[in-house]
Amino acid sequence: MRKVDPKVEEAVETLNMKDGPTRRTLLSGTGLISATAAASALLAACSSSSSSSTATEAKNTAGNFPKTPAWKFAFVNHVTTNPFFVPTQYGLADAAALLGLPKPSWTGSANSNVPQMVSATNAAISAKANGLAVAVISATAFTTPVANAMNDGIPVLSYNADGNTGDPGTNRLAYVGQDLFVSGQALGDRIAASMPSGGDAVGFIATPGTANIQPRIDGAKAAIKASGKNINFTSVASGAELPQENTTINSYVLAHKSSLKGIFAVDAGSTQTVGAIVAKYSLQHQVASGGFDLTPQTLSAINSGSLGFTIDQQPYLQGFLPVLSLYLFNLSGGLVNPPETNTGLTFVTKANVGPYLNTTSRFEGSSTQQKLITRSGAIA
Numbered sequence: 001m002r003k004v005d006p007k008v009e010e011a012v013e014t015l016n017m018k019d020g021p022t023r024r025t026l027l028s029g030t031g032l033i034s035a036t037a038a039a040s041a042l043l044a045a046c047s048s049s050s051s052s053s054t055a056t057e058a059k060n061t062a063g064n065f066p067k068t069p070a071w072k073f074a075f076v077n078h079v080t081t082n083p084f085f086v087p088t089q090y091g092l093a094d095a096a097a098l099l100g101l102p103k104p105s106w107t108g109s110a111n112s113n114v115p116q117m118v119s120a121t122n123a124a125i126s127a128k129a130n131g132l133a134v135a136v137i138s139a140t141a142f143t144t145p146v147a148n149a150m151n152d153g154i155p156v157l158s159y160n161a162d163g164n165t166g167d168p169g170t171n172r173l174a175y176v177g178q179d180l181f182v183s184g185q186a187l188g189d190r191i192a193a194s195m196p197s198g199g200d201a202v203g204f205i206a207t208p209g210t211a212n213i214q215p216r217i218d219g220a221k222a223a224i225k226a227s228g229k230n231i232n233f234t235s236v237a238s239g240a241e242l243p244q245e246n247t248t249i250n251s252y253v254l255a256h257k258s259s260l261k262g263i264f265a266v267d268a269g270s271t272q273t274v275g276a277i278v279a280k281y282s283l284q285h286q287v288a289s290g291g292f293d294l295t296p297q298t299l300s301a302i303n304s305g306s307l308g309f310t311i312d313q314q315p316y317l318q319g320f321l322p323v324l325s326l327y328l329f330n331l332s333g334g335l336v337n338p339p340e341t342n343t344g345l346t347f348v349t350k351a352n353v354g355p356y357l358n359t360t361s362r363f364e365g366s367s368t369q370q371k372l373i374t375r376s377g378a379i380a
Helices: 006-014 021-027 032-059 083-099 114-126 143-151 180-194 214-227 242-256 268-280 296-304 315-331 354-358
Strands: 073-077 105-108 131-136 156-162 175-177 199-205 231-237 260-265 288-292 309-312 346-349
Touching: 073 083, 073 114, 073 315, 083 268, 083 315, 105 114, 114 131, 114 143, 131 143, 131 315, 143 156, 156 315, 175 315, 180 214, 180 231, 180 260, 180 288, 180 309, 199 214, 199 242, 199 268, 214 231, 231 242, 242 260, 242 268, 260 268, 268 288, 268 296, 296 309, 296 346, 296 354
Parallel strands: 073 105, 073 131, 131 156, 156 175, 199 231, 199 260, 260 288, 288 309
Antiparallel strands: 309 346
């Protein structure tokens, strides 16, 4: 009986060969070397096929999650073209790409028009969206649309704005964003500390009364009053779009620059404009200044000294996290409820602005490219 190479026996067992021409050829090939080579080739092919299958399977899933339908989510926003929300849009797109979902739609209003936002919300419901994220800038206008969506089995989150302080105004599942009144208090504390001798100060607000920024002005006023400082703080509407903000802020500062001791803002567009106007009239050494959010212009103004500080609220997370929560809610059949998520409050000043300026990324909207960023230094 001719000797059978162990590699041949392995091939026969692994490939589950039945008796036939292929098996007989392997067992009694023209020579031991050729039989071994044939067996090795078959085993390699088998291994390659298995690896290819595994790779294809992995490509169609996210981690160990099962392959899911192409769920479509919609974000309803109040200032769709505002630079603050550039990283938010990157965040929602990145989360969807990570999970193998279509990019969520970005809709609403360019100038905080609530009826337009409600119309966009209703349109998403009619289109059978699989999840909604709504910037609830009114504690009353979104009550019915959100209830309708939830009744239709469409999960809804609020992001960036959540109705009035203590009253979300909707039966949304959770809120993802900054605690707005608390952030306003932090602003007010900073104003009081930066104006020890008191004096006139102005706080610009893009759209007074809207729930995304009115709580900040309210919090700032409360903190200034509690400080006991003799600060005359006036809030001024600046407008929802950058051209209007520039015109309003420039006109006000020009008319009051001899008496102003503080110039502040509670929204991204107004804040970057404050930095530009302070530089324009060389008021760096006359007034305290600051505001919110991390547009590239704001960061440059802090670095140059024309803006004292800004407050970061992680806009990227306000896009990224709602997509993850809506995905898990759908995946679990509603068993994984989205958590209330405070995206934080960080003061950025000249002392710590360096990493923001030296790093271009989607996280702050300064680059379209997603990349690994190597951290240097200790964690604060």
